[in-house]
Amino acid sequence: MSKARLYRGMRDFLPKIMIPRERILNEIRKIFQRWGYVPLETPAIELLSTLLGKYGEDADKLIYRLDHPDGLGLRYDLTVPLARVMSQYGQQLPRPFRRYQIQTVWRAERAQKQKGRFREFMQCDVDIVGTSSPVADAEILAISAEILKSLGLKNFKIVLNHREILRGLVHLAEFEEKDEMSVLRSLDKWEKIGEDGVKEELLSKNLDEGKIEKLLEMVSLSGGNWEIISFLEKYRDERILSGVSNIRQILQYVSSLGVGQDEIMFSPRMARGLDYYTGAIFETILPELPDMGSLTGGGRYDNLIGMFSGGEKIPACGTTIGIDRILSAMDELELIPEAHTNTKVLVAMFSEELATESLDFAQRLRKMGIETEVFPEPKKLGKQFAYADKWKIPYVVVIGEDEAKQGLCALKELSSGNQRIVKKDDAIRILLEVFKK
RNA sequence: GUGGGCGUAGCUCAACUGGCUAGAGCGUCGGACUGUGGAUCCGAAGGUCGGCGGUUCAAUCCCGCUCGCCCACCCCA
Numbered sequence: 202m203s204k205a206r207l208y209r210g211m212r213d214f215l216p217k218i219m220i221p222r223e224r225i226l227n228e229i230r231k232i233f234q235r236w237g238y239v240p241l242e243t244p245a246i247e248l249l250s251t252l253l254g255k256y257g258e259d260a261d262k263l264i265y266r267l268d269h270p271d272g273l274g275l276r277y278d279l280t281v282p283l284a285r286v287m288s289q290y291g292q293q294l295p296r297p298f299r300r301y302q303i304q305t306v307w308r309a310e311r312a313q314k315q316k317g318r319f320r321e322f323m324q325c326d327v328d329i330v331g332t333s334s335p336v337a338d339a340e341i342l343a344i345s346a347e348i349l350k351s352l353g354l355k356n357f358k359i360v361l362n363h364r365e366i367l368r369g370l371v372h373l374a375e376f377e378e379k380d381e382m383s384v385l386r387s388l389d390k391w392e393k394i395g396e397d398g399v400k401e402e403l404l405s406k407n408l409d410e411g412k413i414e415k416l417l418e419m420v421s422l423s424g425g426n427w428e429i430i431s432f433l434e435k436y437r438d439e440r441i442l443s444g445v446s447n448i449r450q451i452l453q454y455v456s457s458l459g460v461g462q463d464e465i466m467f468s469p470r471m472a473r474g475l476d477y478y479t480g481a482i483f484e485t486i487l488p489e490l491p492d493m494g495s496l497t498g499g500g501r502y503d504n505l506i507g508m509f510s511g512g513e514k515i516p517a518c519g520t521t522i523g524i525d526r527i528l529s530a531m532d533e534l535e536l537i538p539e540a541h542t543n544t545k546v547l548v549a550m551f552s553e554e555l556a557t558e559s560l561d562f563a564q565r566l567r568k569m570g571i572e573t574e575v576f577p578e579p580k581k582l583g584k585q586f587a588y589a590d591k592w593k594i595p596y597v598v599v600i601g602e603d604e605a606k607q608g609l610c611a612l613k614e615l616s617s618g619n620q621r622i623v624k625k626d627d628a629i630r631i632l633l634e635v636f637k638k
Numbered sequence: 639g640u641g642g643g644c645g646u647a648g649c650u651c652a653a654c655u656g657g658c659u660a661g662a663g664c665g666u667c668g669g670a671c672u673g674u675g676g677a678u679c680c681g682a683a684g685g686u687c688g689g690c691g692g693u694u695c696a697a698u699c700c701c702g703c704u705c706g707c708c709c710a711c712c713c714c715a
Contacts, residue, residue: 206706263713278715310713311639322715386713474714498715523715551673586675601673615675 210312210320220540222528225352226303229325229522232348233301236340238327241300243282245307249274255281255508256475263308275307279326280505280519287330288509296331319525328519330506335447337518338481338501339454345485345497345520346460352527353536354487357496359464361426361451361483362471364500365444366433370469373438374416380408382476388420389472392491396421419469426452426467433469444480451481473498477505483520493530497522539593545636546573547589551601553579558600562610562625569629570638590615596635598628 207213214222230240249272252264256277265275276282279302287294303325312320327344329337342359349357367388371381387402394402396417403413419436422429430445448467456462473482480501487493499520506515531537548563550556559575566573574594576585582599589597599611604622612628613620623631632638 209707260713306715308714313709318714324715495715521715526715549674581672582674583671584675588675590675597674599673603673611674613674618675620674 208320210310210318212319212321217541218528220543221531221537222524225524225528225531226325228351229348229524230301230303232344232351233327236299236327236344238299238301241283241286241302242304243276243279243286243302245275245305246273247276247282247285248272251285252277252281255284255505263310265307265309276304277308278306279304279324279521280328280502283326283328283330284506284509287506287515288511291510291515297337298330299327300330301325301327323524325522325524326519327522328517330517331515332518333480333501333503333516335450335481336454338447338451339458341499341518341520342451342455342465342483343458343460345483345499345522346464348522349485349496349527352531354496354527354530354534356489357464357485357487358466359460359483359485360471360495361448361465361467361481362469363444363448363481364478365440365447365480366469367444367472369436369438369441369444370416370419372440373419373436374412376408376412376416380406384408384416385472386474388416388470389474391420391470422469426462426465429467429469447480473500477502479503480518487530490530490533493526493533495523496526496530541591541593544572544574544592544594546571546596546598546632547585547594548573548575549582549585549597549599550576550579551582551599551605555579555600555602555605558605559598562598562600565625565629566632569633571629571632571636586613586615596632 233240246267249264249266252274253261256264260277264277267273267275283300283302287298303323305321305323307321309320310318312318327341329340342361346357346359349355367385368381371384376384383406384403387399387406390402391399400413400417404410422432424432430448433441434445452462452465452467455465471482471484473484478500480503482500484495484498486495497520499518501516501518503514503516506517507513528537546563546566548559548566550559556579563573563575576588586597588594595615597613597615599613600609601611604610608625609622610625610628611620611622612631
């Protein structure tokens with residue numbers, strides 16, 4: 202057993218994983234940019250005074266604290282850094298401010314690899330700061346949907362709910378305000394542990410059985426989105442009415458942004474764990490992979506950013522794209538093409554004397570945008586072909602003595618085994634055609 | 639942090655109730671094949687049997703401690 206090991210909850214990303222991972226990140230980045238979002242990066246290390254007290258007591262324990270006299274810790278998410286940035290540079294950033302941020306975060310919790318839980322993981326956040334318009338909520342939903350579609354995860358569903366509606370329901374069930382978040386956190390487990398499970402958990406929190414039953418009955422709604430929200434309106438609760446009217450607008454706008462009504466599922470049972478949401482909340486799931494959990498999750502949080510800005514109220518809305526969950530979902534659905542390397546062509550080295558022939562030709566291919574590598578030593582050709590085969594490099598070019606004399610090269614496609622002796626220019630033309638450069 | 643399970647080659651796993659030189663498959667490297675990969679055959683490298691201590695004539699196996707991994711609870715992406 203070697204002495205080297207990984208700290209629990211950390212991962213190495215070997216090339217085989219990194220290739221699809223980078224491809225997906227590039228795709229996500231492209232979509233963020235297409236919607237007009239601008240990139241932001243913030244440091245891994247923040248002052249503890251910035252980090253602490255923003256996520257709740259339990260979460261504070263999960264922040265990695267550095268052993269350093271300045272009082273430092275690793276960032277826990279990307280939303281608090283955004284709030285800090287808004288308070289420091291808010292004046293020079295015209296609003297609405299649309300930003301995306303793709304960086305790692307750290308949480309000192311018990312990691313369980315198989316459940317996709319790590320101590321270091323990447324978050325891809327998109328947020329729109331400075332507007333309370335439902336257009337913003339609709340836009341964030343549409344971006345989430347567009348990303349999943351573009352990655353081939355066509356069968357997703359967006360689960361939608363609203364914190365004001367939930368608060369109204371909890372109020373109608375006559376729970377005290379201080380129990381509100383605790384009740385919502387239990388309710389949120391409905392899909393996972395079922396109605397009985399939720400009831401059991403609420404009972405174990407010493408809450409009143411009558412109130413619990415009242416709440417569970419109110420949220421046991423099924424049917425179409427419009428049907429459910431129309432039904433909720435009948436409660437004539439001020440908060441519920443306000444939430445429903447907000448949801449109506451979002452549902453309407455989202456249609457114009459390329460999201461089908463059947464891709465959205467309004468559910469009065471989805472609550473999300475974080476305290477700071479104030480309006481619409483949403484997450485995306487794959488019905489075919491019910492155990493996978495949510496692939497993206499977010500909502501509106503109108504009070505969080507202001508915490509750093511001296512009480513000024515700054516509305517905001519955003520979501521996290523769970524890149525690691527998306528990757529494992531794609532993996533299970535076999536949507537990740539096998540790729541061992543990005544190299545398209547291996548130029549073999551025939552002999553020391555002909556080395557420059559290979560280098561020159563490889564350089565011509567690269568200038569045309571074809572990913573090319575040269576085998577660096579004149580090993581026997583069998584070894585060089587075996588190398589290409591092991592890395593699944595699709596083409597091998599050999600320039601041997603015979604070819605070199607006549608300005609030719611041997612171009613072999615490994616998948617078929619077909620080899621042609623052609624002029625170098627023709628080889629380049631063929632490769633450009635194949636890889637559509 | 640609490641409870642349960644498990645640590646043998648790079649990976650997946652063997653080795654009868656404690657016994658002689660700890661094995662196999664896959665992978666890696668080399669050869670059969672000095673102008674051509676996948677298949678086949680041959681060979682090689684690779685182990686302080688997680689670590690420390692104890693019991694024993696003798697420990698990969700039994701006991702104690704420790705470290706690590708996995709599962710459940712809690713919490714989340």
